[in-house]
Structures are given as C-alpha cells and as structure tokens.
Amino acid sequence: MDWNSNLAYLVGLITTDGSLSKDGRHLDFTSKDKELIETFARLLNLANKIGFKRSTYNPRGIYFRIQFSNVKLYRFLLGIGLMPNKTKIVGELKIPDEFFADFLRGHLDGDGSTYSYWDKRFKSSFMLYTIFMSASKPHLEWIAKMIKKLYMLEGRITFHNRSYFHLRYAKTNSVILLKKIYYKENLFCLKRKRFKIMQALGIISDSSRDAGTGRQARLRF
Numbered sequence: 001m002d003w004n005s006n007l008a009y010l011v012g013l014i015t016t017d018g019s020l021s022k023d024g025r026h027l028d029f030t031s032k033d034k035e036l037i038e039t040f041a042r043l044l045n046l047a048n049k050i051g052f053k054r055s056t057y058n059p060r061g062i063y064f065r066i067q068f069s070n071v072k073l074y075r076f077l078l079g080i081g082l083m084p085n086k087t088k089i090v091g092e093l094k095i096p097d098e099f100f101a102d103f104l105r106g107h108l109d110g111d112g113s114t115y116s117y118w119d120k121r122f123k124s125s126f127m128l129y130t131i132f133m134s135a136s137k138p139h140l141e142w143i144a145k146m147i148k149k150l151y152m153l154e155g156r157i158t159f160h161n162r163s164y165f166h167l168r169y170a171k172t173n174s175v176i177l178l179k180k181i182y183y184k185e186n187l188f189c190l191k192r193k194r195f196k197i198m199q200a201l202g203i204i205s206d207s208s209r210d211a212g213t214g215r216q217a218r219l220r221f
Contacts, residue, residue, distance in 0.1 A: 001076045008099035009188050010043050012106020014077065020084045025074055030065040036109060036190050037064045043188060088135045092142040100150055105181045107132055109190040116200040126207050128200050130174040132167040140167040153177055175204060
C-alpha cells in the first residue's frame with residue numbers, strides 16, 4: 001500500500017479505536033461517534049453494516065462498530081508495528097514524517113481531546129490543551145519524541161485513570177501543533193472536533209490581537 005494523507009489518517013484511527021483479529025484478515029473499528037464510523041467506512045469504500053456494542057466500562061453506553069475483512073490492509077498494519085491485542089503493548093509505528101500530522105489527526109479523533117477555558121485569574125487569558133491518550137506509555141513516548149523531532153514541541157506524559165496515560169500539550173504548543181494537524185481545508189477529520197478547535201484558535205488569535213490594542217477579546221463560543 002502506498003502512503004498518502006488519507007491512509008495515515010486511517011492508521012491513526014485504527015491505532016486508537018481499531019483492532020486486529022487473530023485470524024490474519026479481519027479488522028474491527030469501534031467508536032461512540034457515528035460520524036467517525038461513517039468516515040472510516042468511506043475511506044475504505046466499505047458497504048458493511050454498522051453495528052452496535054456496549055461499553056465494557058459503561059454498560060449503558062452504546063458504541064458503533066464496523067467489522068470487515070482485508071488481508072492486504074491487515075498485513076500492512078502488521079508491517080508498520082500494529083498487532084492483535086495491541087492496547088497495552090503498541091509502541092513505535094513506521095509512519096513517514098511527511099504524513100505524521102495526518103496520523104496525529106486520526107489519533108486525536110480516535111482517542112484524543114482538546115479542552116479550553118477562560119482563566120479567571122488573569123484578564124483575557126484563554127487556555128487551550130491538546131491531549132493524546134493511550135494505555136501504552138511507550139506509544140505515547142514515541143509520539144512525544146516524533147512531535148519534538150518534527151515540530152520542536154515539548155509535551156508532558158502523565159498517568160490517568162483506568163491504566164491510561166495522557167500526553168498533554170499546553171496553550172502555546174497546542175496552537176502550533178493543531179495548526180500542523182489541520183494544515184488545510186477539506187481534510188478527513190471529525191468535523192465536530194475540528195469546529196471546536198477552530199473556535200478556540202480563533203479566540204486565541206483575537207485575544208493576541210486585542211491585547212495589543214487594549215480591546216476586550218471576543219468570545220465565539
């Protein structure tokens with residue numbers, strides 16, 4: 001398979017919310033967001049039925065899932081470092097540098113998050129954080145190493161609940177990193193998440209500009 005931005009994004013999704021069966025051919029992608037399942041299916045031209053399953057951690061939570069067979073993709077994923085039962089053991093992946101931002105966008109859509117807020121301790125101070133999550137600390141250490149190598153940005157890894165680790169980037173680094181991840185329009189992504197991120201980046205841009213003029217920054221939420 002030849003690398004391109006869509007394939008790298010797909011690998012990011014599979015790395016977080018996908019799984020490889022032990023039979024050497026079947027794959028599963030599960031998400032609480034139906035839009036992400038539909039995007040995943042569109043990327044692979046899948047006509048398979050979208051099913052449902054309940055969350056292990058939250059029995060009342062229903063997740064969407066799609067299962068399919070693709071030997072070529074399965075072997076490709078093995079070749080770049082993924083494997084069955086990868087959740088806690090996945091480490092470094094063989095992602096070309098030029099498509100790493102697309103991989104990060106898939107990773108962020110699958111198992112990442114951003115959050116932002118006005119810090120009441122400081123006038124016109126709007127905070128923004130970007131978080132990548134994984135049950136495998138070595139995997140996040142690799143992501144942090146790649147982000148430092150490619151973009152010269154430092155993140156912090158902390159232990160979270162349910163045996164998960166967080167790789168977190170604060171405001172200044174988040175702004176730079178998110179602009180790398182969403183580097184142009186019409187990229188495959190979770191639209192709801194991108195909209196929220198673009199709002200936050202817009203507020204930060206307004207805050208910086210208005211700080212120089214003494215005006216109150218405009219809130220777009």
